[in-house]
Amino acid sequence: MKKLIYILTLLAALFLSTPSVLAADEAMAERSVTERLEDIEAYINNGARNDSTNAPTKIAGPGPGHNAWQMTSTALVLFMTLPGLALFYGGLVRRKNILSVMAQCLGIAGMVTILWWLCGYSLSFGPGSSPSSFIGSLTEFAMFKGVSPYEVGHGYHWISNSVWAMFQLTFAIITPALIVGAIAERMKFSAILLFIAIWMFAVYFPFAHMVWAVDGFMCGPLNPNATIKAIDFAGGTVVHMTSGWSALVLCLILGPRLGFGKEPMPPHSMVLCMVGTGMLWVGWYGFNAGSALGADGIASNAFTTTTLAAATAGFVWGMAEYILKGKPSVLGFCSGIVAGLVVVTPACGFVDTKGAMIIGLVAGIVPFVACWKLKAWFGYDDALDTFGVHGVGGTLGAILTGVLATKEANGVVEGLKDGLLMNQLKAVGLTIVWSVVATVIIAYIVKAVIGLRPSEEVETVGLDLAEHGEEGYHNAKG
Numbered sequence: 001m002k003k004l005i006y007i008l009t010l011l012a013a014l015f016l017s018t019p020s021v022l023a024a025d026e027a028m029a030e031r032s033v034t035e036r037l038e039d040i041e042a043y044i045n046n047g048a049r050n051d052s053t054n055a056p057t058k059i060a061g062p063g064p065g066h067n068a069w070q071m072t073s074t075a076l077v078l079f080m081t082l083p084g085l086a087l088f089y090g091g092l093v094r095r096k097n098i099l100s101v102m103a104q105c106l107g108i109a110g111m112v113t114i115l116w117w118l119c120g121y122s123l124s125f126g127p128g129s130s131p132s133s134f135i136g137s138l139t140e141f142a143m144f145k146g147v148s149p150y151e152v153g154h155g156y157h158w159i160s161n162s163v164w165a166m167f168q169l170t171f172a173i174i175t176p177a178l179i180v181g182a183i184a185e186r187m188k189f190s191a192i193l194l195f196i197a198i199w200m201f202a203v204y205f206p207f208a209h210m211v212w213a214v215d216g217f218m219c220g221p222l223n224p225n226a227t228i229k230a231i232d233f234a235g236g237t238v239v240h241m242t243s244g245w246s247a248l249v250l251c252l253i254l255g256p257r258l259g260f261g262k263e264p265m266p267p268h269s270m271v272l273c274m275v276g277t278g279m280l281w282v283g284w285y286g287f288n289a290g291s292a293l294g295a296d297g298i299a300s301n302a303f304t305t306t307t308l309a310a311a312t313a314g315f316v317w318g319m320a321e322y323i324l325k326g327k328p329s330v331l332g333f334c335s336g337i338v339a340g341l342v343v344v345t346p347a348c349g350f351v352d353t354k355g356a357m358i359i360g361l362v363a364g365i366v367p368f369v370a371c372w373k374l375k376a377w378f379g380y381d382d383a384l385d386t387f388g389v390h391g392v393g394g395t396l397g398a399i400l401t402g403v404l405a406t407k408e409a410n411g412v413v414e415g416l417k418d419g420l421l422m423n424q425l426k427a428v429g430l431t432i433v434w435s436v437v438a439t440v441i442i443a444y445i446v447k448a449v450i451g452l453r454p455s456e457e458v459e460t461v462g463l464d465l466a467e468h469g470e471e472g473y474h475n476a477k478g
Contacts, residue, residue, distance in 0.1 A: 046294035063158030066294035073290025077170035080283030088276030096462025098472040124208035131225035156293035181384035182247030230427035234291040236346025244391025256381035305356035313340025316364025342393035355404035
């Protein structure tokens, strides 16, 4: 009898169920096994989830492996500036100015982070006002509004929005810090900070948006409406060209160091320079392979091409010195490695190993000639060869990307190959003109407001003691 009553009760509940209850049950339906497998396949392949079903995915947030690689890459790119670039540049200046370079790197890192949180990220990656825009929204992500660590989509399918914002922050930090190399030992700390603060709004934020935002003016891979359908995997235009060409203009406006061309100004510590070079090379894997936005095959390819280009360029530069000057210098090997890293940056995710070797060969020759001869011919004081390596190298890399990119390395190239070289040349031209004009205007504004250079007395004593009240070395001359 009890069993019969139980069965009748179940039947009554079934027939008396209201449509709203049934609808609620349907709304709570989970994804099928097939759909759940599709999610797993998308994660493994670093592709988009299947959003054609209303059933919620079981892995809606960041994917642990890809997200972990992105956090690692973010740390590696920060490592490039602090301590990599600080040591690389610090070793190349005279003893009396080593702390000034390090203070400039530290100051830029802090100031840019504040600007990035305040509105820089929003201007770089917020929605623009047109389908092919120059700049993003001032308010969309201001003060990291809506930038959740538990959600994805701002950067890519499987990485946290907050990690994406931090990854891009590290690019925003190192780019203006590169400019320091051209004007080392002769620009006031206050002037550098003011110049960089304005430069970020006038140059960096617009170029980050134009090249990497989904509605960017030059974002060929993501924006079908892009006016210039160029490709830049990790920052040839955004990072190296903007900083390199701006550095050239700024050092021309600033003028040469006291005694330039009349007294020797050799690097005070090639040991620090070499250590910094190694840190830059290691950190560059986050810069280039991290720009795949996941631990996938494209990241592996970028890792490989970065290694080949850097090692080849370092060797070629050293051997060029050996042949032409009689001795292969440690500075030559270091400069060649950095040049190889710079030139391969825009191409690393779009070229195969053969392309990487070609890039390494060219990168070991062209920037070498620029640093050795071009500076002597025109007489400008690019103190640490920022223009010769980053300006010339970044321009060379952007052009070679248009020549060597192949669909076998990255499928996105197939749809953009027609006319790609011409689009790369257009992107190069726009980057040069924009960077040069903006730098001229900003430099003269800063010069009028607070001045650019310290007094001759301060420059003679050294910026370490005069501007920072510290010395990098005690009981040492120079």
